[in-house]
Ligand code: C2O
């Protein structure tokens with residue numbers, strides 16, 4: 001139950017090789033293996049301690065995306081781990097059940113390190129959501145799906161720059177490599193055997209740049225039950241859900257005995273015009289994974305109308321402090337990331353309004369470290385049902401604004417900052433990131 005144990009994780013980032021696509025050996029990086037890393041799991045109240053060893057030939061970091069923790073343990077660009085070194089962060093899990101992830105965050109090198117294969121899921125549990133009535137047997141009816149695109153060169157290597165895509169033809173839409181190959185949990189052309197009438201999919205867009213617009217080929221309805229930082233209070237029936245890089249959603253899908261259906265990414269609505277739309281993947285379709293239901297299925301209890309354990313909405317004070325962030329090119333408010341500059345100093349535990357504006361042709365997904373936010377307004381409108389809940393990353397409407405209610409961390413540190421940035425990793429690496437301290 002909550003508030004008890006200790007969880008120790010021993011993680012090693014290492015070089016390897018893997019047959020990611022048929023018949024080719026791909027040099028890769030992974031955590032405790034050749035590609036990607038193990039799913040980590042902890043419970044609210046647990047004390048987590050990580051023993052992270054960098055056996056890579058380059059300096060890296062390990063960031064706990066979506067985790068509420070002191071900045072010094074965040075694994076951002078200030079927590080560098082040089083080759084051969086060990087980093088030992090420790091923190092307490094103080095937030096609701098949710099599907100988080102981990103990935104490197106070295107200054108200017110994040111896209112490369114994630115592309116090579118460093119990422120994994122970090123699932124949090126708590127008593128309240130254990131009782132929510134959702135499918136919850138990991139690997140049986142509760143399935144993590146790390147969705148990624150990759151571009152492979154003829155020699156099998158992963159393309160790290162954008163030389164082999166359409167993007168090289170134009171100076172526009174320069175969001176980095178968009179691959180033409182989909183990997184799900186590192187698997188090419190995957191399928192999932194389903195043995196229960198309902199299956200819960202923890203969807204995570206682990207791509208560097210590509211936005212997915214997910215639905216089923218037969219257009220069946222599914223139920224949204226969680227966003228990045230926790231369950232949603234009221235499950236939402238949907239036929240499509242769009243996820244920008246680093247966004248997550250948990251959905252529950254019903255299947256009939258013996259049937260097959262494919263989770264597909266349809267052309268996403270990224271809100272930009274031609275040619276950026278084409279160059280940034282706005283016209284692309286991919287089959288992600290096939291669901292293959294057994295002839296006999298174990299009956300699952302129905303998804304409740306209300307979910308226990310959903311985080312409460314963030315309450316705005318009467319006159320909240322408003323901060324504005326204008327994203328354009330690879331800058332925020334006209335500035336590039338500077339490790340030595342603190343951009344915002346924020347009061348601990350307070351709720352503020354952050355207004356994030358995107359330039360007209362810009363494809364950006366905005367992420368804030370160490371906290372959760374709610375979307376108050378999206379491009380001048382009330383947020384759509386699938387944006388209502390606890391989030392840590394949001395797609396920024398091009399040429400418009402998203403208003404966020406931001407619940408600042410309780411942990412203070414005058415020196416060590418948290419990051420806010422575009423999660424289009426190439427943008428991040430090129431400077432579309434800033435730092436805030438909490439005092
Ligand atoms: Cu997912 Cu600053 O990162």
Ligand code: CU
Pocket residue numbers: 063064065066367368369370
């Ligand atoms: Cu993060």
Ligand code: CU
Pocket residue numbers: 363364365422423424427428432
């Ligand atoms: Cu961006």
